[in-house]
Amino acid sequence: MANTIGSFRVDIVESKESTLNPANVKLPGVALNLLKLFQLQPTAAAVPPLPEGVRVVTAAEYKQAAACLADAFAEDDVVFYPIDTPDRAHWTKQEKWALHVEILEYVTYAHILKGLVTIVGDFEAVALWMPPASDMDDYLTILRSGMWRLNYRLSSEGRRRFFTEFLPLLHDTKHSTLGPRDDASWYLVYIGTSTRGRGKGHASKLIRHVTNQADKDGLPVYLESSNKKNPPIYRHFGFETVRTVYLHRAERNVELDIMVREPKSMEKQ
Template sequence: MAKTFSPVRPVSCSFVDSKSSLKSANIRINEVPTRLNILKQNPAATVPPLTDGVRVVTAAEYKLAAACLAEAFEQDDVARYFIDVPDREHWTEEEKWALHVEILEYVTYAHILKGLVTTVGDFEAVALWMPPGQNMDDYMTIFRSGMWRLNYRLSAEGKRRFFDEFLPLLHDTMHTTLGQQEYEAWYLVYLGTKPSGRGKGHARKLVEHVTRLADGEGRPCYLESSNACNPAIYRKFGFEERRTIHLQRGGRSVPLDIMVREPVAQEKNMNGA
């Protein structure tokens, strides 16, 4: 589940009359810097090599990837938590479905911009990863992905649940769970398989595509599971439950299982352990 977005607030801008500023400036030639210092930025995360039919989703394909996730999470309690709200009781299921798809399109595109989106089996399964040290909280990503529209598309209660409860809870839980490893971990934000694609090993391929790289770099992997059946599946991939958190607005209690996979030493991988 995505956790890195903050509500978009208006930004005030001050415009300066460049001509008058230049006239009043006292510029001396011998004080003009002779070189520019480029600020060091964190390097982009390494993209794992493609194997087992896994490939990276392009920006032109984001709607196909989002459609897969929308179908996979159609009845998910967390996905519905922001849509099934008292102030949208008058909405039809068609309207709610359209918003459900829209949210996942924004999230998917944001991950294409700043994270890693992979698919297998002709969009039968899709994974959204956030690499170590990366996030989607900058204004450019929020603007380009369309996430800013949630301030207008979600109802008042939906916004309270998403921005005031959900995102802070996930942020604080990840920080508490991982501690100093928070910025070293690969974060599996979404993993979804269409009903027609289940039982084909797609989830394993999408998870192991990244965990192999994480093992080689000595990095943990982190996820939140919103389906009670999924922790047993993730345990097969090396994840372990650390805690359970709950969304609790509106008299509901929607659980999320927090799971972490510690890196496996390369020697063990070679021995099949």
């Protein structure tokens, strides 16, 4: 789910619950043996040539990258959809923020393992990509990244929203939109600029890094936008809105614009 952000400041609140190091997850003996056997490492996919100012995030840097995204998505209805639920109404803003950061740490680490995470500046802008023919749905990635903990960290309603509505909607929408090209596409899952990084053109560098490669390979690029201000920005990079989908379990429907960028002919560039 891709997004950029408006102008506001959020102070990140750390909690003991958000200090997990996925590389040191405590798991039952069988799962631990599996991890030792396969020795899952951040191998990811081939990285397009890196332009000046863009680099790949390492596993040791997942917290900094996640903190940037947490800042960028601090007021995003979709990101907080499984967190800000009626059965967590008694939670403080600090508790909800800590879970917000924690979830993005899991997601970021999973993309470091199986996708591509890039930054510009001192973690001023971050992009999470899933390259063609890649996904992070395998058992080992879920274990290693800590994503399995969401079964316990989310509330009952949060689990229903995340696992039975949100994830299936994203999966089915992408598949039905791209059809046979689903596995032959780049997927911009998240892109966000921190408060201190705005207005510097960082997001443009992160997007063009991959879209230039997609053009060379003749591949589409797919994203979901959760902020109504952003489709005009993405259109500047060649994306077009192809449909709109909705999350229905909250008091009001939460909207997602589905956007696809078709490959551009290199002869025209």
